[in-house]
Amino acid sequence: MKKPMIALFSIAAFSLSTSAMAEHPGKAFHDSANCMKCHTDKPYSPQKTPTYEKLVKAVSFCNDNLNTGMFEDEVEQLADYLNQAYYKHPKP
Ligand code: HEC
Numbered sequence: 001m002k003k004p005m006i007a008l009f010s011i012a013a014f015s016l017s018t019s020a021m022a023e024h025p026g027k028a029f030h031d032s033a034n035c036m037k038c039h040t041d042k043p044y045s046p047q048k049t050p051t052y053e054k055l056v057k058a059v060s061f062c063n064d065n066l067n068t069g070m071f072e073d074e075v076e077q078l079a080d081y082l083n084q085a086y087y088k089h090p091k092p
Contacts, residue, residue: 026077026079027085028073029078029081030081033063033070033078035040042085043086050089052087052089055079055087055089059079060072
Protein backbone atom coordinates (compact mmCIF):
# COMPACT_ATOMS: atom_id res chain seq x y z
CA MET A 1 0.00 0.00 0.00
CA LYS A 2 3.00 2.30 0.11
CA LYS A 3 3.60 2.97 -3.55
CA PRO A 4 0.34 4.69 -4.59
CA MET A 5 0.73 7.18 -1.74
CA ILE A 6 4.19 8.17 -2.90
CA ALA A 7 3.02 8.52 -6.49
CA LEU A 8 0.13 10.77 -5.48
CA PHE A 9 2.36 12.90 -3.34
CA SER A 10 4.92 13.46 -6.07
CA ILE A 11 2.21 14.45 -8.57
CA ALA A 12 0.91 17.03 -6.11
CA ALA A 13 4.40 18.37 -5.38
CA PHE A 14 5.20 18.54 -9.07
CA SER A 15 2.09 20.50 -10.04
CA LEU A 16 2.59 22.89 -7.15
CA SER A 17 6.16 23.68 -8.12
CA THR A 18 5.47 24.15 -11.84
CA SER A 19 2.53 26.50 -11.28
CA ALA A 20 4.51 28.55 -8.77
CA MET A 21 7.36 28.90 -11.24
CA ALA A 22 5.43 29.97 -14.30
CA GLU A 23 2.73 32.15 -12.76
CA HIS A 24 2.36 35.77 -13.81
CA PRO A 25 0.86 37.88 -10.99
CA GLY A 26 -1.89 39.08 -13.36
CA LYS A 27 -3.00 35.49 -13.99
CA ALA A 28 -4.43 35.25 -10.49
CA PHE A 29 -6.68 38.28 -11.14
CA HIS A 30 -7.66 36.80 -14.48
CA ASP A 31 -8.62 33.49 -12.89
CA SER A 32 -10.47 34.97 -9.93
CA ALA A 33 -12.41 37.48 -12.08
CA ASN A 34 -13.71 34.57 -14.17
CA CYS A 35 -12.86 36.29 -17.47
CA MET A 36 -12.91 32.98 -19.31
CA LYS A 37 -16.64 32.67 -18.62
CA CYS A 38 -17.08 34.87 -21.71
CA HIS A 39 -13.71 34.89 -23.40
CA THR A 40 -13.53 31.25 -24.39
CA ASP A 41 -16.29 32.15 -26.88
CA LYS A 42 -14.71 35.53 -27.67
CA PRO A 43 -11.01 34.77 -27.64
CA TYR A 44 -8.55 37.59 -27.02
CA SER A 45 -7.46 38.92 -30.36
CA PRO A 46 -4.55 41.24 -31.25
CA GLN A 47 -6.50 42.25 -34.39
CA LYS A 48 -9.38 43.56 -32.30
CA THR A 49 -7.11 45.26 -29.79
CA PRO A 50 -4.09 46.45 -31.76
CA THR A 51 -2.12 48.39 -29.13
CA TYR A 52 -1.14 47.98 -25.50
CA GLU A 53 -3.06 51.15 -24.52
CA LYS A 54 -6.24 49.74 -26.05
CA LEU A 55 -5.65 46.49 -24.23
CA VAL A 56 -5.52 48.29 -20.88
CA LYS A 57 -8.71 50.16 -21.82
CA ALA A 58 -10.48 46.92 -22.82
CA VAL A 59 -9.47 45.26 -19.56
CA SER A 60 -10.74 48.17 -17.48
CA PHE A 61 -13.94 48.26 -19.56
CA CYS A 62 -14.67 44.61 -18.77
CA ASN A 63 -13.50 45.11 -15.21
CA ASP A 64 -15.95 48.00 -14.71
CA ASN A 65 -18.80 46.00 -16.22
CA LEU A 66 -18.09 43.04 -14.00
CA ASN A 67 -17.67 45.09 -10.87
CA THR A 68 -14.70 43.02 -9.75
CA GLY A 69 -13.40 45.94 -7.71
CA MET A 70 -9.88 45.59 -9.06
CA PHE A 71 -7.53 48.51 -8.48
CA GLU A 72 -5.87 50.30 -11.35
CA ASP A 73 -2.51 48.62 -10.81
CA GLU A 74 -4.21 45.24 -10.75
CA VAL A 75 -5.88 46.03 -14.07
CA GLU A 76 -2.40 46.93 -15.38
CA GLN A 77 -1.03 43.60 -14.18
CA LEU A 78 -3.89 41.74 -15.76
CA ALA A 79 -3.35 43.60 -19.03
CA ASP A 80 0.36 42.80 -18.85
CA TYR A 81 -0.44 39.13 -18.32
CA LEU A 82 -2.83 39.07 -21.30
CA ASN A 83 -0.25 40.91 -23.35
CA GLN A 84 2.41 38.31 -22.58
CA ALA A 85 0.05 35.40 -23.11
CA TYR A 86 -1.93 36.55 -26.17
CA TYR A 87 -1.23 39.99 -27.62
CA LYS A 88 2.56 40.45 -27.58
CA HIS A 89 2.32 44.19 -28.19
CA PRO A 90 5.37 46.33 -27.48
CA LYS A 91 4.81 48.21 -24.24
CA PRO A 92 4.88 52.02 -24.34
C1 HEC B 1 -19.97 38.97 -19.31
C2 HEC B 1 -19.03 38.54 -20.33
C3 HEC B 1 -17.59 39.04 -20.22
C4 HEC B 1 -16.74 38.81 -19.16
C5 HEC B 1 -17.00 38.01 -17.88
C6 HEC B 1 -15.50 39.47 -19.51
N1 HEC B 1 -15.60 40.05 -20.73
FE1 HEC B 1 -14.11 40.99 -21.77
N2 HEC B 1 -15.37 41.38 -23.30
C7 HEC B 1 -16.71 41.04 -23.34
C8 HEC B 1 -17.32 41.64 -24.50
C9 HEC B 1 -18.80 41.48 -24.90
C10 HEC B 1 -16.30 42.34 -25.18
C11 HEC B 1 -16.44 43.19 -26.44
C12 HEC B 1 -16.67 42.38 -27.63
C13 HEC B 1 -15.41 41.79 -28.12
O1 HEC B 1 -14.50 42.57 -28.44
O2 HEC B 1 -15.29 40.54 -28.19
C14 HEC B 1 -15.08 42.14 -24.42
C15 HEC B 1 -13.84 42.62 -24.79
C16 HEC B 1 -12.66 42.39 -24.09
C17 HEC B 1 -11.33 42.71 -24.55
C18 HEC B 1 -10.98 43.32 -25.91
C19 HEC B 1 -11.33 42.39 -27.03
C20 HEC B 1 -10.17 41.60 -27.60
O3 HEC B 1 -10.41 40.46 -28.06
O4 HEC B 1 -9.01 42.06 -27.61
C21 HEC B 1 -10.45 42.35 -23.57
C22 HEC B 1 -8.95 42.48 -23.57
C23 HEC B 1 -11.24 41.82 -22.49
N3 HEC B 1 -12.57 41.84 -22.83
C24 HEC B 1 -10.73 41.40 -21.27
C25 HEC B 1 -11.49 40.87 -20.24
C26 HEC B 1 -10.97 40.55 -18.93
C27 HEC B 1 -9.52 40.74 -18.50
C28 HEC B 1 -11.99 40.03 -18.20
C29 HEC B 1 -11.96 39.60 -16.73
C30 HEC B 1 -11.67 40.67 -15.78
C31 HEC B 1 -13.16 40.02 -19.05
N4 HEC B 1 -12.82 40.55 -20.26
C32 HEC B 1 -14.38 39.50 -18.68
C33 HEC B 1 -17.37 40.25 -22.42
C34 HEC B 1 -16.87 39.81 -21.20
